[in-house]
Amino acid sequence: EIVLTQSPGTLSLSPGERATLSCRASQSVRSNYLAWYQQKPGQAPRLLIYGASSRATGIPDRFSGSGSGTDFTLTISRLEPEDFAVYYCQQYISSPRTFGQGTKVEIK
Amino acid sequence: EVQLLESGGGLVQPGGSLRLSCAASGFTFSSYAMSWVRQAPGKGLEWVSSIRDSGGDTYYADSVKGRFTVSRDNSRNTLYLQMNSLRAEDTAVYYCAKFSNVAGWYEDHWGQGTLVTVSS
Numbered sequence: 001e002i003v004l005t006q007s008p009g010t011l012s013l014s015p016g017e018r019a020t021l022s023c024r025a026s027q028s029v030r031s032n033y034l035a036w037y038q039q040k041p042g043q044a045p046r047l048l049i050y051g052a053s054s055r056a057t058g059i060p061d062r063f064s065g066s067g068s069g070t071d072f073t074l075t076i077s078r079l080e081p082e083d084f085a086v087y088y089c090q091q092y093i094s095s096p097r098t099f100g101q102g103t104k105v106e107i108k
Numbered sequence: 109e110v111q112l113l114e115s116g117g118g119l120v121q122p123g124g125s126l127r128l129s130c131a132a133s134g135f136t137f138s139s140y141a142m143s144w145v146r147q148a149p150g151k152g153l154e155w156v157s158s159i160r161d162s163g164g165d166t167y168y169a170d171s172v173k174g175r176f177t178v179s180r181d182n183s184r185n186t187l188y189l190q191m192n193s194l195r196a197e198d199t200a201v202y203y204c205a206k207f208s209n210v211a212g213w214y215e216d217h218w219g220q221g222t223l224v225t226v227s228s
Contacts, residue, residue: 044218
């Protein structure tokens with residue numbers, strides 16, 4: 001099983017700042033089959049990024065994904081008020097499909 | 109617009125059974141694999157089960173294997189999760205999700221979830 005470790009657990013930032021979220025895999029995620037999801041309280045997760053760096057339909061370009069192998073990053077270039085949420089990475093190359101434990105981006 | 113509407117959640121005693129449904133609309137249901145993902149209160153996301161578009165192949169997390177059964181009725185555009193021998197640790201919001209057909213199976217649309225509480 002591929003274990004995904006996200007860091008930091010909580011990121012305290014102000015609107016307009018840049019957010020950098022990390023996701024590290026216990027073994028290589030082949031084909032960069034890694035996705036990022038955003039979840040707000042009481043809501044379902046929303047797909048942001050797939051294939052490590054491809055934005056999903058309708059996702060603003062302030063969200064970007066990068067990385068390969070075992071190290072992946074989600075960057076939010078300038079935080080908007082609606083971006084404060086929990087973010088999860090997920091690998092979908094290996095069974096069982098696994099998620100990271102999440103990074104909470106909170107208002108400072 | 110893709111819509112996924114889960115139902116069937118509720119309170120059940122340990123050892124009991126429950127069947128969840130997910131009504132799909134806004135896309136050709138029979139052409140897409142589907143999944144169930146759950147989230148225990150205050151916790152992260154956990155994949156539970158997946159099923160191919162035809163229903164011919166099913167996949168389960170070890171934590172539910174032998175107790176849960178995923179199925180689908182493509183004529184009714186509905187996904188199901190039959191949950192037997194429920195345990196307290198199965199308490200969670202259960203989401204159904206549609207898989208993308210592009211470059212791997214990742215969940216590109218999610219329902220709003222249905223809460224399952226296992227308690228005496």
